Amino acid sequence: EAGVAQSPRYKIIEKRQSVAFWCNPISGHATLYWYQQILGQGPKLLIQFQNNGVVDDSQLPKDRFSAERLKGVDSTLKIQPAKLEDSAVYLCASSLDILLGYEQYFGPGTRLTVT
Amino acid sequence: EDKVVQSPLSLVVHEGDTVTLNCSYEVTNFRSLLWYKQEKKAPTFLFMLTSSGIEKKSGRLSSILDKKELFSILNITATQTGDSAVYLCAVESGAGTYKYIFGTGTRLKVLA
Numbered sequence: 713e714a715g716v717a718q719s720p721r722y723k724i725i726e727k728r729q730s731v732a733f734w735c736n737p738i739s740g741h742a743t744l745y746w747y748q749q750i751l752g753q754g755p756k757l758l759i760q761f762q763n764n765g766v767v768d769d770s771q772l773p774k775d776r777f778s779a780e781r782l783k784g785v786d787s788t789l790k791i792q793p794a795k796l797e798d799s800a801v802y803l804c805a806s807s808l809d810i811l812l813g814y815e816q817y818f819g820p821g822t823r824l825t826v827t
Numbered sequence: 828e829d830k831v832v833q834s835p836l837s838l839v840v841h842e843g844d845t846v847t848l849n850c851s852y853e854v855t856n857f858r859s860l861l862w863y864k865q866e867k868k869a870p871t872f873l874f875m876l877t878s879s880g881i882e883k884k885s886g887r888l889s890s891i892l893d894k895k896e897l898f899s900i901l902n903i904t905a906t907q908t909g910d911s912a913v914y915l916c917a918v919e920s921g922a923g924t925y926k927y928i929f930g931t932g933t934r935l936k937v938l939a
Contacts, residue, residue, distance in 0.1 A: 745927075752931070753931055754831075754929030754931045755870070755915070756929070757926055757928075768924050768926050815859075815872055815875045818863075818869035818870050818871070820868055820869050
């Protein structure tokens, strides 16, 4: 079974530029998550989708971050404009269905450096 | 506010030692607790715990949950250098919607 796919794996941009990350979850997984992991910290949930609907985006900085999962499968996370403090690893995860209590599996992450 | 606290923050042991990692939590409507191992990449799933007192075991790793005292421990026996990683604890909280709250992790280094 293929795992969660993410791209790109690494990205370096200057502050005020825009960047987009892509995630393809495990086939059939209804729940998709985007996390931000700053060095030395645990992952922080940014947004959670159930199929193509947002169920939690309370920690997403909506003035600069946006995410979508239009067809209920893959998802994109965008930052516009980027700030220095956005430097982090962005992790995508999926689970079969969080409503039924299945564990989540992570993709390899995208390491973003903002200079 | 929901929180998950792991201790110790870091730990250095020698091969063959046994280690115990701790995770305590305060969340609304607890549903499950998960342990992950994170090396220089994405976290990999170890255990999911939902019931108190039932030990989950996988090789040299084991974990148990105490829902009365609101904590879990992860034990690693006969440690090996390959166990060196950050171990993350995540608690699934369901207050309206279900989501995972992660601790900051315990960084384990096993010396040869």
